[in-house]
Amino acid sequence: MKLVDKVHIMEVGPRDGFQSERKWIPTETKIEIVNALSRTGVPTIQVTSFTHPKAIPQLADAEEMMRGIDIVEGVSYRALTPNMRGLQRALAFKDRLDGVSVMLSVTESHNRANGNRSIADTFAEIEAMAPVAQEAGFIVSGSVICAFGCPxxxxxxxxQLERVAERYLALGxxxxxxxxxxxxxxxxxxxxxxxxMRANYPAVTWTLHLHNTRDMALANVLAGMQAGIDRFDGGVAGLGGCPYAPGASGNIATEDLVNMLQEMGIETGVDLDKVLAIARRHxxxxxxxxxxxxxxxxxxxxLKPAPQAQQKVAVLEAGG
Structure with a gap:
């Protein structure tokens, strides 16, 4: 089985995980979690989304988050900017953020449900946003939402995926x-x-963003690696979900992802014990x-050896 040697993980729990929580999470707690994640070896963290507070109340503290987190050398900090207003807010933190993400659902129905507008209108705004973000020095990532199925x-x-990829590429x-x-x-x-998608768009750096709704996320990571994908999103403690998919669970848990890769001998650079401790804090x-x-x-x-196995080891060590 041919697999990649090293995997790059972007931690999306502070944004995609927290945004689904109805009970308010104190800003200081969110900052504490991001600061702890920054010291696990995770190379990239999506900190928040600059979205309208009425749309996602849990992320109404985006500015406070960006002002409050520690910027740790070697860690790349990202934010979701769903529209031009969100990008303008993110520009105030261009000395702390390395990149922003724009998003588009590949089906008309989900795009209208998720963003309250058509695909054409969404792309028109992205076309205006991309050069502004690139001029500011941001890495711009394009999310391809509902790439594997729409509710x-x-x-x-x-x-449909090809059309989105080509339009993103046209914007650089x-x-x-x-x-x-x-x-x-x-x-x-x-x-x-x-x-x-890798074969047809070799200039693209591809990431897989997988949810574990039907318990197939880890298997899907393995399939992705077999296809040559070496970048995956994870959400510590498995938080998240989709409001338009009843019963949908969250992101693949970062600790489960790191654990599987570590057991397989695939490098991540992430300290599993530290990530697991953060998950427990949730x-x-x-x-x-x-x-x-x-x-x-x-x-x-x-796991510990069974009592009989322990006794046998003790006898062997004693030379019995």
Whole structure:
């Protein structure tokens, strides 16, 4: 089995994870989590979204977040900017942010539900935003939402993904994320789509953004790596979800992702124990179960030999 040797993880929990929480998370707690994540070896953190407070009340403190976090050398900090107003707010922090993400659903129905406008209108705004962000020195990433399935339109043909990729490329956007927004993808689909997009758009740096709604996210990571993808998003403690997909769970838990890769000998540069400790801290302020296998079961290295095995080792060591 041919796989990549090293994986780049972007931690999206502080944005994509927290935004789904109804109970207010204190700003100081969010800052504490980001500061802790900055010291785990995670290379990139999506800190927040500069969206309208009425749309996502949980992220109404975006400015406070950006002013309050520590900027740690070697860590890249990103933010989601869903519109021009959001980008203008982000520009005030161009000395602290390295990049911004723009977003577009590949189906008309989801784009209207998610952003209250048509795909054409969304692209018109992105066309205005891209040069402003690039002039400010931001890395601009384009999210391809519902790339593997839509809650309203079902299967998504590759031609729709191609149209979005080509329009992003025309704007000089060469970092793109294929999002399994509602967690419907299967490993074979991930392999086929990722292989196709990599082959047809080699100038693009591709990321997979996977949700674990149907317990296939880790298998989908493996399929993505087989297709040559080496960049994945993760959300510590498995927070997140999609408001337009009933029962949808959150992002693949960063600790589960790092654990699997570490067990397979694939480098991430991330300290698993530190990430797991941060996931446990979420239990103090999140009022519902967390979708993290490692929180439930612990690491493989936590397992101890059975009593009989321990006795046998003791005898051998004694020369018996």
């Amino acid at each position: 309203f339109e079902g299967e998504v043909p590759l031609s 956007i060469t970092h793109m994320s294929l999002a399994d927004t509602i967690g419907v993808a299967n490993p074979l689909q991930i392999y086929r789509v990722a292989s196709h 239990e103090a302020f999140i009022d519902h179960p967390l979708d993290s296998a490692l929180l439930r079961a612990g690491k493989r290295s936590d």
